[in-house]
Every structure is written in C-alpha cells, then in structure tokens.
Amino acid sequence: MSTSSGDEPNLSDAELEAFLKDAAGGSSSGAPPKEPSARARMVARRLREADEAAARQAKKGRSADPPGWRTGPVGQEANGRRARRRRVLAVVGVVVAVAVAVVAVRPSLLLDRFGGGGTATASEPGDPGLPTRAEPFRGSPALSWADGADGIELPAVQAVGDMSAEDVTEALRLTKELLVASNLDPAVLRGDRPEKAMALLDPESPGLTSRLKRSLSDPSEEDDPLTLFTRFDPGEARVIGDDAVKVRGEMTYEAGDPGSVEVHADYTFVYGVERADGGAVDRTIVRRDWTVMLADPERWEATEGRLLPKSYYVNFGNTACEVYDGYLHPSFTGASVTGSPATGPEVDPYDRSEPVTRDPDMTCGEVTRV
Structure with missing residues (x-):
C-alpha cells in the first residue's frame, strides 16, 4: 500500500480491485478474507454512498455522476466554460440600457x-x-x-x-x-x-x-x-x-x-x-x-x-x-x-x-x- 503526504493513505488501483474481490467473497487464494483495513472500509463506504446517491437520482428520472473522489481536469474545464457563460450573461444581459x-x-x-x-x-x-x-x-x-x-x-x-x-x-x-x-x-x-x-x-x-x-x-x-x-x-x-x-x-x-x-x-x-x-x-x-x-x-x-x-x-x-x-x-x-x-x-x-x-x-x- 502506498502513501502520500496527505492525511490518509491511498489505495492503488490493484489493491482496490483485490480488496473488492475479497469483500465479495471472490478471493483468488481461497483463504478467508482478512479484516479490511480502516482505509479499505472508508473506500467501501464511499462507494456504497455513491451507489445509493445514483439510485436516488435514477428514481427522480435524471442521471447524475456520483460524488467524485478522484476529480480530474475534465471537471475543471467544465467549470471554466460555466464561468465564461456567467460573465457573458452579466455583461450582455444586465448592462443593456x-x-x-x-x-x-x-x-x-x-x-x-x-x-x-x-x-x-x-x-x-x-x-x-x-x-x-x-x-x-x-x-x-x-x-x-x-x-x-x-x-x-x-x-x-x-x-x-x-x-x-x-x-x-x-x-x-x-x-x-x-x-x-x-x-x-x-x-x-x-x-x-x-x-x-x-x-x-x-x-x-x-x-x-x-x-x-x-x-x-x-x-x-x-x-x-x-x-x-x-x-x-x-x-x-x-x-x-x-x-x-x-x-x-x-x-x-x-x-x-x-x-x-x-x-x-x-x-x-x-x-x-x-x-x-x-x-x-x-x-x-x-x-x-x-x-x-x-x-x-x-x-x-x-x-x-x-x-x-x-x-x-x-x-x-x-x-x-x-x-x-x-x-x-x-x-x-x-x-x-x-x-x-x-x-x-x-x-x-x-x-x-x-x-x-x-x-x-x-x-x-x-x-x-x-
């Protein structure tokens, strides 16, 4: 397990995949699953909460992305587009006299x-x-x-x-x-x-x-x-x-x-x-x-x-x-x-x-x- 300079350790993708298999009872080694670590339990909880949020959105008839815990550049680019649009609305829609x-x-x-x-x-x-x-x-x-x-x-x-x-x-x-x-x-x-x-x-x-x-x-x-x-x-x-x-x-x-x-x-x-x-x-x-x-x-x-x-x-x-x-x-x-x-x-x-x-x-x- 790798760690970073933040407050919590990070799971690698491989470690996360292995944990999920173990949690689902699908360990490839055939041994009983080990007690998950605090970090693993936190990840599982976040994934479960994301699934529940997506289900609630689906019932309302609209799709929604789960709360992101690995936010990348795409989200930042979208925010930039919205910022530009807000500026146009302010300049053109409000200033007109x-x-x-x-x-x-x-x-x-x-x-x-x-x-x-x-x-x-x-x-x-x-x-x-x-x-x-x-x-x-x-x-x-x-x-x-x-x-x-x-x-x-x-x-x-x-x-x-x-x-x-x-x-x-x-x-x-x-x-x-x-x-x-x-x-x-x-x-x-x-x-x-x-x-x-x-x-x-x-x-x-x-x-x-x-x-x-x-x-x-x-x-x-x-x-x-x-x-x-x-x-x-x-x-x-x-x-x-x-x-x-x-x-x-x-x-x-x-x-x-x-x-x-x-x-x-x-x-x-x-x-x-x-x-x-x-x-x-x-x-x-x-x-x-x-x-x-x-x-x-x-x-x-x-x-x-x-x-x-x-x-x-x-x-x-x-x-x-x-x-x-x-x-x-x-x-x-x-x-x-x-x-x-x-x-x-x-x-x-x-x-x-x-x-x-x-x-x-x-x-x-x-x-x-x-």
Missing part, C-alpha cells in the same frame, strides 16, 4: 426655420426656409449633411486589446450595416419588419430576440421597436424617396473584455417626410447612441458575425407624444396633432454638443426647429 426621449412639434405655434440667413414661418408662402417635396431639407441645418449611408464613415482601423485589426474591421462593418438596416432601409422606414437588422443581432443576447419580436407584434411603452428601428406609420407619413435622409455622427471603438471589441456609434438621422395623402412636408429627427460588442465565439457564448448590444439610447424630434404603436407620427404644420400635448422643456434636436438624453422618464418636450 435603453432610454427614449420624445420632443414634439408645437402645434399651436409657428416653428422657427433656420436657414438662408433668416427666420421663416409657415404663413409665408414659398418661403425659402420651408421644406418642399423637391427640397425636403431646405431651411434645415442638415442641408449640408451627407446623404444616407455616406454619412456613416468608419474610423481608421488598428488592433485593440487582444483583437486583431481584422476583428475590428468586422465589428465596424457590422455596426454600419446595423445602422443602415435599422434607420435607412426603405422597407423598414415604410413600416415593414426589420428582418435584415434583426439578423445582425446575436441571439445569444439574453431575451433580446424575444423582446424585439414582442415589440413588433404587440408594441407598448415597455416593448417599443422604435428603441432600435426607425419606422413611420404608412397610413400617415412616408419618407420622400429612398434617399431623403441626412446623416451626421461618429463611430469609435475600444477594447472590451478579453476576446471582444466594443463599438460606439452616435448618429443623427433627419428624414424628409410628407403626409401619406400628399401635400404637407416636414421633417423628423432621430438621434441614436449605441454601444455594441463583437465577441470571439471561441471565448464567449456568442455567434460569429453577430453583434451583442450593450446599450442603446434614442431621442426623437417631431413625433407624437405617448403613442406606443411601433411607429413615428410626425406633426405637419397646420395639421392636428395625435398623442398627448408636449409639456416638457424646449429642445433643439439638431444640437449634438450634448450627450443623448439618458433619462427614460423625460417629459415629452417641444422642438425649437425641425
């Missing part, structure tokens, strides 16, 4: 129009400060902004943390695709389901897929698809042409937790819109602030080529207050306004000098210009 702030047009007042070096009002026919179908951004600060996807420029790429330049390139590319699919896709702007955008999001993000599907099928204040997607009620308003969107913003990135890169995108989208029945033209402004993560699926519970959203904030300018049907509802000059009256402070939706409002309880306010 959402805030929506709505600012509505003042329906009873004349809107200030900034452009052409002066101020114009809706009462001045043919005024150069007012939008038209041919010139939906006339009189808007967005007139000089880039058109559509051209306004989403990717920064220079370099490796960060333990992520390669190729990893960073993919993260930036996917983030731009998500912004385009969520805010510029003509079908989505017409109110269709954002299938392309949803396909870019990682289903490993806890609860995200089910929440988005619920928001599209049964929108509410708690589950509002507008937190991620720009959609207009096709019965009320439509974007003027497929390219009538102006975009300005920036995208940055940094190393995330080991095996990941995080991308931060802060963009303002200005939409030239007209009433569904023709006639009145106006604009709606949407500013989105997102942080998304691309994780290495070899080290994270993640899907290759998919983004995990960590936070997403949005401010709207010129849409109805407290209407949660999954669509934006622009207020057109001279038209009656749906939703609740604007009671909050005045807000300039073009001002990018301050961060996107993080307060989800912000009272619906009034825009100073559209």
Whole structure:
C-alpha cells in the first residue's frame, strides 16, 4: 500500500480491485478474507454512498455522476466554460440600457426655420426656409449633411486589446450595416419588419430576440421597436424617396473584455417626410447612441458575425407624444396633432454638443426647429 503526504493513505488501483474481490467473497487464494483495513472500509463506504446517491437520482428520472473522489481536469474545464457563460450573461444581459426621449412639434405655434440667413414661418408662402417635396431639407441645418449611408464613415482601423485589426474591421462593418438596416432601409422606414437588422443581432443576447419580436407584434411603452428601428406609420407619413435622409455622427471603438471589441456609434438621422395623402412636408429627427460588442465565439457564448448590444439610447424630434404603436407620427404644420400635448422643456434636436438624453422618464418636450 502506498502513501502520500496527505492525511490518509491511498489505495492503488490493484489493491482496490483485490480488496473488492475479497469483500465479495471472490478471493483468488481461497483463504478467508482478512479484516479490511480502516482505509479499505472508508473506500467501501464511499462507494456504497455513491451507489445509493445514483439510485436516488435514477428514481427522480435524471442521471447524475456520483460524488467524485478522484476529480480530474475534465471537471475543471467544465467549470471554466460555466464561468465564461456567467460573465457573458452579466455583461450582455444586465448592462443593456435603453432610454427614449420624445420632443414634439408645437402645434399651436409657428416653428422657427433656420436657414438662408433668416427666420421663416409657415404663413409665408414659398418661403425659402420651408421644406418642399423637391427640397425636403431646405431651411434645415442638415442641408449640408451627407446623404444616407455616406454619412456613416468608419474610423481608421488598428488592433485593440487582444483583437486583431481584422476583428475590428468586422465589428465596424457590422455596426454600419446595423445602422443602415435599422434607420435607412426603405422597407423598414415604410413600416415593414426589420428582418435584415434583426439578423445582425446575436441571439445569444439574453431575451433580446424575444423582446424585439414582442415589440413588433404587440408594441407598448415597455416593448417599443422604435428603441432600435426607425419606422413611420404608412397610413400617415412616408419618407420622400429612398434617399431623403441626412446623416451626421461618429463611430469609435475600444477594447472590451478579453476576446471582444466594443463599438460606439452616435448618429443623427433627419428624414424628409410628407403626409401619406400628399401635400404637407416636414421633417423628423432621430438621434441614436449605441454601444455594441463583437465577441470571439471561441471565448464567449456568442455567434460569429453577430453583434451583442450593450446599450442603446434614442431621442426623437417631431413625433407624437405617448403613442406606443411601433411607429413615428410626425406633426405637419397646420395639421392636428395625435398623442398627448408636449409639456416638457424646449429642445433643439439638431444640437449634438450634448450627450443623448439618458433619462427614460423625460417629459415629452417641444422642438425649437425641425
């Protein structure tokens, strides 16, 4: 019998096998079995307890390994996998933050129009400060902004943390695709389901897929698809042409937790819109602030080529207050306004000098210009 530096002697495999044969009455020597040692009795007791535990588990209808008294590397590897999964759930499932702030047009007042070096009002026919179908951004600060996807420029790429330049390139590319699919896709702007955008999001993000599907099928204040997607009620308003969107913003990135890169995108989208029945033209402004993560699926519970959203904030300018049907509802000059009256402070939706409002309880306010 061999011993170790621990508190108890160890049985070798050969000794254990011989003892079990003797205990079962199967001694090969034919001699009566000797009184087992204290160590042998302890081993037998442990084996018996393991068998009893396995039997109890079997009665419950599920299998279970007996309590291990010879634990090896496999158990440690399994523990490592569980630890990584717990970390992903904490990062992705808990940190996700959402805030929506709505600012509505003042329906009873004349809107200030900034452009052409002066101020114009809706009462001045043919005024150069007012939008038209041919010139939906006339009189808007967005007139000089880039058109559509051209306004989403990717920064220079370099490796960060333990992520390669190729990893960073993919993260930036996917983030731009998500912004385009969520805010510029003509079908989505017409109110269709954002299938392309949803396909870019990682289903490993806890609860995200089910929440988005619920928001599209049964929108509410708690589950509002507008937190991620720009959609207009096709019965009320439509974007003027497929390219009538102006975009300005920036995208940055940094190393995330080991095996990941995080991308931060802060963009303002200005939409030239007209009433569904023709006639009145106006604009709606949407500013989105997102942080998304691309994780290495070899080290994270993640899907290759998919983004995990960590936070997403949005401010709207010129849409109805407290209407949660999954669509934006622009207020057109001279038209009656749906939703609740604007009671909050005045807000300039073009001002990018301050961060996107993080307060989800912000009272619906009034825009100073559209």
